[in-house]
Structures are given as structure tokens and as C-alpha cells.
């Protein structure tokens with residue numbers, strides 16, 4: 363929450379911890395706004411908070427394990443200060459509510475992604491008995507609540523919520539509910555406010571963000587509406603689904619200069635057999651055709667992806683097909699995961715056929731392969747110039763600045779003090795690793 367506004371002395375202080383994806387980061391900003399309206403103030407640390415909320419993720423088992431560990435730590439805080447209220451929000455709340463009540467009986471509040479509007483009321487009730495609210499609401503978009511965005515040159519703005527695709531492995535449709543789009547006016551108003559505050563880049567968010575549709579406004583049209591906001595320099599979006607990559611979206615990317623040449627286009631597998639079992643809705647050939655069209659329309663495009671190894675029924679030959687796809691497409695970067703069976707999903711009943719050992723080996727191979735490709739690609743950029751949106755000091759320090767190229771690559775460069783975050787500067791690449799371009803200011 364915004365810490366500059368002065369809360370009244372008695373305002374209860376709330377600390378929000380966020381786990382998981384960018385959607386959760388954006389939801390925590392929304393939760394901050396809901397609680398601020400209800401008279402809560404932001405706590406700087408869990409120790410000084412009256413309320414601690416964990417906004418959680420359920421995508422893989424590992425995400426849940428981390429939160430359960432954290433809940434154990436917080437139980438000790440609560441033991442020392444019984445008036446402290448502890449809440450668990452988000453996808454894990456929706457997914458595991460029954461198990462959570464059992465595993466963490468000290469929780470005061472369990473609330474799912476469509477219950478945030480009711481948090482003040484739920485927290486009020488939680489003073490006496492644990493409050494549980496995991497109703498999904500197919501119309502809730504929180505369009506009337508302006509999120510309390512964190513500071514910085516980039517902001518994340520929710521364009522649509524939920525997912526209707528039901529990929530066989532994925533728990534999202536069960537925990538975030540049906541797909542619904544935020545009205546374009548609400549998105550544009552939020553982004554106007556951000557631009558007026560000096561934000562230069564927005565990332566539009568949704569589980570299948572390019573499936574966005576509200577009345578006559580499809581995602582291509584939304585990109586153009588956002589691009590018309592004065593002061594905003596750059597637009598990205600994540601994550602699109604390959605099946606929703608319409609001509610309207612490709613054309614907006616190709617012709618609207620503010621829409622950056624970067625696309626995170628999850629493929630999941632390079633085997634048709636596995637893609638069919640995953641119920642992804644496309645074949646390898648169709649995906650390759652889409653990338654070809656994208657690269658023809660947007661020559662500067664950088665492409666990243668998500669890959670799952672060890673899905674139910676994945677044979678060595680299927681896995682080899684994934685490696686071949688990687689070699690053919692040469693992604694700029696990739697996130698890869700071991701398949702984690704999730705209760706309620708269609709694949710859960712099929713079981714887990716690939717051993718942990720094979721999953722580990724396949725994952726390591728995907729990561730090594732991608733590191734090599736990323737390094738080769740980045741080295742291939744040596745001598746090239748890029749417009750970098752400056753974010754601030756580089757993580758490694760030593761007086762360097764860091765920012766992102768249009769392709770969303772991290773560029774690090776030495777610079778004069780006069781260059782401030784939010785500036786767009788031209789740099790030339792001097793050397794590169796798989797994850798960073800080392801540059802000189804031009």
C-alpha cells in the first residue's frame with residue numbers, strides 16, 4: 363500500500379506477502395486499495411502488522427509447500443501476539459480450503475480471488491471466528507477499484523481474469539474461475555493515472571490475455587486504446603494463448619509502435635501426442651506456423667515460452683520432440699517446469715507416469731539447451747543498438763544502471779548521474795551472457 367498517505371493513529375496495519383505470478387502481484391495491489399478504502403494502513407514489516415495476508419499460488423505443488431512453511435513461521439508470531447490476524451488469500455485458498463483449515467487451524471481468514479471486495483467485512487468477522495469465503499463470481503472484475511500500484515517505471519494492469527481453456531494439467535480455471543474481461547474504460551483510466559504519475563510502461567495481464575473481449579473491444583483494439591494514452595511509452599502483455607493470437611492482435615503489434623516486440627507464447631511441449639493429451643488446442647505445426655507469421659510481421663520480435671517436462675504419458679521420444687522444437691525456434695528465453703499433478707484437473711485422474719528422476723533429467727536438459735540458445739542469441743546482438751527504458755541501479759551495483767530493451771532483455775551500462783529511471787536511452791551491446799546485455803551508452 364501507498365505509505366506516503368497519513369493514516370489516522372488507530373488504523374490497523376496490514377502486511378501483504380505475494381507469491382506466484384504477476385496476476386497475484388496485481389491482485390495484491392487491488393487488495394491494498396480495498397483495505398485502504400476501509401481504513402487500514404500499510405505495515406512496513408510483518409512484525410509490526412496487525413493483519414498479515416499471504417496472497418498465494420496453486421499452480422504447482424512446490425508453490426503450496428513454500429506457503430505452508432511460511433504459515434509455520436507466522437504461527438509463532440501469532441502465538442506471541444494472539445490479537446494478530448492471519449489470512450491466506452488467492453489460488454491456494456480456493457484450491458485447498460478444507461486441507462488448510464486442518465493444516466493451519468490458526469488461520470483467521472481464507473479468501474479466494476473473487477472475494478477481495480469483501481475483505482474488510484471478512485476481517486471484521488475474523489476477530490471472533492475464522493472467516494472463509496471462496497465463492498467464485500463469474501462477473502467480478504473489480505473494475506470500480508483503482509489498484510494501489512507500486513512505484514516504478516513499469517506497472518502491471520489486469521485486463522482479464524480467469525480462464526476458460528481448461529488445459530488438462532492446469533488448476534487455474536478451477537481456482538480463478540471463468541474468463542471475464544475488465545471494461546476498457548476502467549483499464550484506460552487506470553493507465554492514464556499511471557502515465558500522469560510518470561509510469562512509462564504497462565504490462566497488460568490475463569491468464570489468456572489475448573482472449574480479451576468486452577463488447578466490440580477485442581484485444582487488438584484494447585492495445586490501440588492503451589497506446590493512445592499520452593505519456594505512456596511502452597506496452598507489453600502476458601500471457602497470450604497461441605489459439606487466441608488473432609490477426610487483429612498481430613496487426614496491432616506490428617503497426618502500433620508502443621507495443622513492444624516481445625511475446626511470451628507458452629508452447630508446453632513439442633510433441634503432438636502430448637499437446638493433445640494436454641488439451642492445448644493446437645499442433646506443433648500450427649504453433650510453428652503462428653511463430654512464422656509473427657516473425658514475418660514483427661521482425662524484431664523476441665520470443666519466450668513455458669515448457670512442461672514429464673507430463674502424464676510423456677515418452678523419451680516426446681521429450682526429444684520438445685528439444686527439437688526448441689532448436690528449431692530458438693527462443694530468446696524459456697521457463698521450464700516439472701509436471702506437478704493438481705487435484706481437480708482432468709490430468710490428475712490420469713496419474714503421474716514419469717519418474718521424478720526422469721523429470722529432473724529432462725528439466726536439466728531443457729534448461730541447459732535454453733541457456734546455450736539464449737547465450738548464442740545474445741552474443742549475436744554484439745554491436746547492435748537498443749533503446750533502453752532505464753529502471754535504476756543495476757543489481758550488481760558498481761555505479762551501473764539497468765533497464766530493458768524493447769525485447770525485454772536486461773541491459774546494464776555505465777552512465778552519468780543525470781540519467782534517471784524512466785528515461786529511454788540508446789545503448790550499444792559490448793558483451794553478453796545468457797541473461798544480460800552489457801552495453802555502453804551511445
Ligand code: 5AD
Pocket residue numbers: 421422531532533628630668669670699700701702703704
Ligand atoms: N505442472 C507444471 N507446470 C504447470 N504449469 C501450469 N500448470 C502446471 C502443472 N500442473 C506451467 C505452464 C504454464 C505456467 C504458468 O506454469 O507451463 O504456462
Ligand code: SF4
Pocket residue numbers: 525526527528529532533534535569570603
Ligand atoms: Fe492454465 Fe491453460 Fe488457462 Fe493457461 S490457458 S491458465 S495453462 S488452463
